[in-house]
Amino acid sequence: MAQGTLHIVGVGPGDPELLTVRAVKILQAAKVVAHFCRHDKKGHARTIADPYITPGTQDVRLAYPFTIEVSVEDPAYQRDIQGFYDACAEQLAESLAQGQDVVLLCEGEPFLYGSAMYLFDRLKGRFDTDVVPGIAAMNGCWSQAQVPMTHGDDVLCVLPATLPEAELAHWLGQTDAAVVMKIGRNMPKVRRALEQSGRLPDAHYVERGTQAGSFTQPFEKCGDTAPYFSLVLVPGRKGVR
Numbered sequence: 001m002a003q004g005t006l007h008i009v010g011v012g013p014g015d016p017e018l019l020t021v022r023a024v025k026i027l028q029a030a031k032v033v034a035h036f037c038r039h040d041k042k043g044h045a046r047t048i049a050d051p052y053i054t055p056g057t058q059d060v061r062l063a064y065p066f067t068i069e070v071s072v073e074d075p076a077y078q079r080d081i082q083g084f085y086d087a088c089a090e091q092l093a094e095s096l097a098q099g100q101d102v103v104l105l106c107e108g109e110p111f112l113y114g115s116a117m118y119l120f121d122r123l124k125g126r127f128d129t130d131v132v133p134g135i136a137a138m139n140g141c142w143s144q145a146q147v148p149m150t151h152g153d154d155v156l157c158v159l160p161a162t163l164p165e166a167e168l169a170h171w172l173g174q175t176d177a178a179v180v181m182k183i184g185r186n187m188p189k190v191r192r193a194l195e196q197s198g199r200l201p202d203a204h205y206v207e208r209g210t211q212a213g214s215f216t217q218p219f220e221k222c223g224d225t226a227p228y229f230s231l232v233l234v235p236g237r238k239g240v241r
């Protein structure tokens, strides 16, 4: 029996009009659609894909065993999260082995901090795979905020706010342009790193870019908390003509 293909589909930053034509075609034809989610909620990628999924499609929920209860520094985190991804991969492998194509959704661009990569790594040698690029959150955010990012020879650095403060300040001081992602509870640390690197006055904050309730303002005006869907843009200005 022919095996199925795993389609990993990037669904963009939130606005359901910001999926590629190819992503929409694959979603409309899908019989099995998998997505990562919290145990008590529908996943965000699944919500974005909603308008394109036909009734009767099988939904496979891949519910994380924890969200913030266990620290990533805790050895138990690595053990449990790897076990979780192993189990998810085997769940999708069962359908693929039976000849069923499976679509795995991913917010933004799948290969940019996307959980889908962990299933791709586990399944790529065993099954045919197809990866449909998505518009990354940063693309959606800088377009919506109308912040041109890289000019001429500018170097762009993408930084997770989960890095130690000194590392954040170092990279912000070295690069021309920067995007700081995964801000959430790291707002005070990001502020200090922007201050230390002298980049605070140029930094823009974008919350829920392209989604309902989206919001942007100079970072300097922000408080100490931010939701999960937020990032910071620091534009480069090296080759402005």
Ligand SMILES: C[S@@+](CC[C@H](N)C(=O)[O-])C[C@H]1O[C@@H](n2cnc3c(N)ncnc32)[C@H](O)[C@@H]1O
Residues within 6 Å of the ligand: 013, 014, 106, 107, 108, 109, 110, 111, 112, 113, 114, 135, 136, 137, 138, 140, 141, 180, 181, 182, 183, 184, 206, 207, 208, 209, 210, 211, 228, 229, 230, 231
């Ligand atoms: C695990 S990463 C996933 C990134 C995604 N694969 C991409 O291509 O952008 C999650 C982080 O992306 C950022 N993010 C995702 N969607 C966003 C949005 N609509 N507005 C602002 N930030 C967003 C936030 O910084 C969030 O913490």
